[in-house]
Every structure is written in structure tokens, then in C-alpha cells.
Amino acid sequence: xxxxxxxxxxxxxxxxxxxxxxxxxxxxxxxxxxxxxxxxxxxxxxxxxxxxxxxxxxxxxxxxxxxxxxxxxxxxxxxxxxxxxxxxxxxxxxxxxxxxxxxxxxxxxxxxxxxxxxxxxx
Numbered sequence: 001x002x003x004x005x006x007x008x009x010x011x012x013x014x015x016x017x018x019x020x021x022x023x024x025x026x027x028x029x030x031x032x033x034x035x036x037x038x039x040x041x042x043x044x045x046x047x048x049x050x051x052x053x054x055x056x057x058x059x060x061x062x063x064x065x066x067x068x069x070x071x072x073x074x075x076x077x078x079x080x081x082x083x084x085x086x087x088x089x090x091x092x093x094x095x096x097x098x099x100x101x102x103x104x105x106x107x108x109x110x111x112x113x114x115x116x117x118x119x120x121x122x
């Protein structure tokens with residue numbers, strides 16, 4: 001008998017390994033990404049103080065009005081751009097990227113590239 005691979009538990013194990021290596025500060029927060037089938041969420045986190053500095057997702061009214069479906073590359077680009085604009089408004093330009101165990105392709109890469117184009121450095 002073959003055992004079915006539980007990809008979510010593998011991703012969580014990778015995420016914990018990544019989190020042991022990176023941490024966000026007030027000067028250089030962590031850009032954390034969560035991806036579901038229908039939406040994508042991104043936030044800038046100061047791990048030292050345990051505070052979210054800025055957040056953006058496809059469930060926000062401004063972004064939801066511009067996308068037909070929140071689980072595609074175009075939506076991820078809008079989320080990345082919106083998050084970067086919020087960060088630059090708070091004088092945050094340098095971040096550390098936390099892909100949360102997801103592969104750097106598709107929506108994750110699109111969000112990262114859009115954030116870079118809008119002014120974030122990582």
C-alpha cells in the first residue's frame with residue numbers, strides 16, 4: 001500500500017525550519033506570505049515586539065473590487081504592490097522575505113516581484 005503524501009504537513013515542517021533561521025525586526029521586518037486556494041495574504045511582522053506593521057490581502061475591499069478571483073497571479077501582484085505602498089508610507093524599504101514553505105513560483109513569485117517593483121528591497 002502506498003501512503004498518501006500530506007503536502008500541508010511537509011509545508012508546515014519547512015516553514016518551521018525557515019522560521020528558525022529568519023526573524024523580523026522593526027528596522028527590517030519579515031514579509032510573511034500565506035496562500036490559500038481562493039486568496040493570498042501578506043504581512044510585515046516585527047518579531048521582536050510581536051507586532052504586524054502592515055498587511056494586505058485579496059479580501060480587502062480595494063483589491064477585491066479589482067480582481068475576479070483572489071487565487072491567481074494577477075491578484076498576488078496587486079497584493080504585493082499594495083503591501084509595498086503601505087510599507088513605503090511607513091518608511092520601511094528593506095524586508096526579509098518569508099515564503100512560508102511554499103515554492104518560489106507562481107503567486108508567491110508574482111507577489112515578491114510586485115513588492116520589489118513598488119519599492120521594497122529583499
